[in-house]
Amino acid sequence: MIRKIIRIDEEKCSGCGLCASACHEGAIDIVDGKAKLVRENFCDGFGDCLPNCPAGAISFEEREAPAYDEAAVKAAQKKKAAEKLLREMRVKGGCPGSRMTELHRDAAPEREAAPVSVRPASRLNQWPCQLKLLPTQAPFFDGAKLLIAADCTAYAYANLHEDFMKGKITVIGCPKLDAVDYSEKLTAIIRDNDVKSVTILRMDVPCCGGLQRAAETALKNSGKFIPWQVVTISRDGRILD
Numbered sequence: 001m002i003r004k005i006i007r008i009d010e011e012k013c014s015g016c017g018l019c020a021s022a023c024h025e026g027a028i029d030i031v032d033g034k035a036k037l038v039r040e041n042f043c044d045g046f047g048d049c050l051p052n053c054p055a056g057a058i059s060f061e062e063r064e065a066p067a068y069d070e071a072a073v074k075a076a077q078k079k080k081a082a083e084k085l086l087r088e089m090r091v092k093g094g095c096p097g098s099r100m101t102e103l104h105r106d107a108a109p110e111r112e113a114a115p116v117s118v119r120p121a122s123r124l125n126q127w128p129c130q131l132k133l134l135p136t137q138a139p140f141f142d143g144a145k146l147l148i149a150a151d152c153t154a155y156a157y158a159n160l161h162e163d164f165m166k167g168k169i170t171v172i173g174c175p176k177l178d179a180v181d182y183s184e185k186l187t188a189i190i191r192d193n194d195v196k197s198v199t200i201l202r203m204d205v206p207c208c209g210g211l212q213r214a215a216e217t218a219l220k221n222s223g224k225f226i227p228w229q230v231v232t233i234s235r236d237g238r239i240l241d
Contacts, residue, residue, distance in 0.1 A: 004045040005065045010034045012057035019049035019058055025073045026080065041069040042076070078192075082139050101127040102140050123165035131173035131182055134189070141193035144169040148186065148215045149201040150208045151177070157233045164201055164231075175210030182211065186218030190226075198228040204240055208232075 008019075008028075015033040027042035028035055028049060035057070037043060045068070050058050103125050126140040131148075147168040154160050154172070171189075173182055190198070200215045202208035212230055219228055232240040 001065070001067055002062060003065055003067070004060055004062050005040060005043050006037060006045070006047060006049060007059050007061040008035050008037055009057045009059070010036075012055045014055045014057075016054065018052040018054065022049045022052040024048065024077070026076050041066040042073050044068045044073075078137070079139070079142070082137050082142075103127065120161060123161040123167075124170055125165075125167075126169055129170045129172050131171050131185060132178060132180070134171060134185075136185060136188035137192055140169055141189060141195060143194050143196060145197045145199070146171060146190070146195050147199050147201060148173075148211065150174060150203050150211050152203050152205075152208075153201050153233050156203060156235060156237050157239075158237060160201075164199065168199070173211060174207070175214065176207035182214035183217040183221070186215055187221045190218050190224060191222040195224075195226060197226055200228065200230045202230065202232055204232050204234050 006027075013034045015030055015035065017030050017035070019035050020028040020030055023043075025039075025042045025044060027037055027039045029038045030036075031038065043065075045060070047058075047060060050060075103122075126138070128134055145168045147164055147170045149160075149164070149170060149172045151172055151174040153164075157163070171186075175182060189195070198215065198219060200212050202212050215228075219226070230241070234240050
């Protein structure tokens, strides 16, 4: 389509980067010391970058260009914000218990060999895992298979890591001990991230019903249709359904 889009004169460009910072859509990058329009479908043609160019290297032109893709821009902005938050959490520190970390456990060998025995591998792929400490947006949620597990399942079911946590992002909590309604936070996590599936892992005790209800409410309120299942663990460590 023919539309108005920015043009960057590389001979005038000093590579200061002010235009890239001013472009909220992320259409401009600095490449080899020069500003370049690298994502034409991210340029809305409004020219927020123009007054920020001290060299006068940016102007408008009308030419053949892909249409402005608002959905792609919003997705990129969301990813960038999440990555920035993760960097800040790593650098600024704060409580180590709530500092976000991607563990990449599934990239590790299946088993870590020991001289006389085989030790099971941890399958926790991120930190923190407590629902109360988790942010609603984080890079590890994008494309995640989400495991929402009651605290006690880790103690009742011996092979939790291999059978349930492997390849998933694990979120744990206990509505009875925390005395909170998890549904609002779970709704935000599912709604605002590219969650692929949800597994709800609970114990066969009444208080675990609160976790299941919160997760089911979140799935409903997120407005998304994604695969989900509920698995119940008995107090003696068996899968009941």
